[in-house]
Amino acid sequence: MSVEIARHWRLNPQRYQLVGEECPHCGHKMFPPRDVCPECADNSHQPEFKFSGRGEVFSYSTVYNPPEGYEDNAPYTVALVKLEEGPLITAQLTDVRNDDVQIGMPVEMTTRKITTQGDEGLVIYGYKFRPQLAA
Amino acid sequence: MRDVSIIGIGQTPAGEHWDRSLRHLAYDALAAAMRDAGVERADALYVGNMLSGEISGQAHLGALVADFAGLRGAEAVKVEAACASAAAAFRQAYIGVASGLQDIAIAVGVEKMTDDVGSKLTAGLASAADADYEVIHGISFVALNALIMQRYMHEYHVQREDFANFAINAHANGVGNPNARFREAISREAFLKSNMVATPIGLLDASPMADGAAAVVLCPTEQAREFTENAVRVAGSALAIDSLSVHDRRDPLWLQAAETSAQKAYRQAGVGPQDIDFFELHDAFTIMAALSLEASGFAGRGKGTWLARDGEITPQGKIPIATRGGLKARGHPVGATGLYQIVEAAQQLRGEAGDNQLANARLGMTQNIGGSGATIVTHIFERVH
């Protein structure tokens, strides 16, 4: 396994399933996982917590000058999503027109291609968020 | 702990220096500061820099710059804290002299950005943020600030237009600074029409990149008179951190590290925001100017733009900011910026600010921000002559 692939492979539980942690001491739910709880500094082993993937748009920005490797979708909209369990998460929005995005909009996680990196064209998949489908 | 003063200052113009490499730029500023102080040696050199590895393929700037400047007798090290590298380097020099371990310490901030204006630069700047959980999602450094600004406008019912005054003031002041990258005033119309980079941040919300270097020489205050009649005393110095990523902040609209470092600096100096005569803040984006004014105690929460609207940030106002153009007009050579701010504050307090000179400036404050608010360094300087 090349070091570049390892860097992404070890993040698969987060990228594909939003696996974070819940502090056994204060109950704080965190994404991504941490070795020390930022709220109470507890550093005992923290059990995994899988987030539902549902939340709402806390803030957003449409990017017109994308970084290298992200040009294909530009202009695209990135967002801070407030997960229903509490934490904020940074991600791209998808399946929505840039002009239709609003703060407070209900969104849900979906798995998509995020970028292609490096000379070998390493494709990285992971979470994006789309408008919640009406139940 | 010993009291510490600035006895020499130097800077290069901020701009495109095609003919000067990293080491030359650093030396230009450093040599100017040493000439100004009348010193020929130093015990220590702290080099503030962010991007030398990415842009110039050069690490290890402490030894490089010290050797190039004829300072082989000095200990030397690079200090990196993203866009706050230079003020962080200054603080290390301050600690060195205050501790008694060093008598003459020099801090120089240097950045060479125009050797790569493309993807390497964008990627290098983004490396101040969380690579695995922010940058991977196609978030540029501008976009991170844009996420903060969009939410700010939503929560506080502020329009993009309300931020124009920050850019207009900075550019008006930049006209009088011979070292500024842009020396032209801008109009409200130009601000409103400027192209979007990452909504709601337009081109004229953002500071321009630049090459540049700035430096200061420090010594114990009780020895300062041996060198100069124009010493500037370091009255307060503090550095604080917050989460690296915006999404991990308890409140993404509050610069906790600005509040913490400002409060520490106020306490050390024995003053409060009402005593500060001018404030060189980190206006990398207009939103950062507003947040900095609020967290440092100059404006209520959500009311940073009100100060700008009421003209209080201009040279005639209650708390002049960006008095020599700020990051917006002077330019933002990232790892050098914090020392430009400090050199400019020293110029004001020495009465050497030329067309930008404030009347009776006695206490000046500087604030240098790394990343989107993760490292914030606040200093208070006092005129003693």
Ligand SMILES: [Zn+2]
């Ligand atoms: Zn906890």
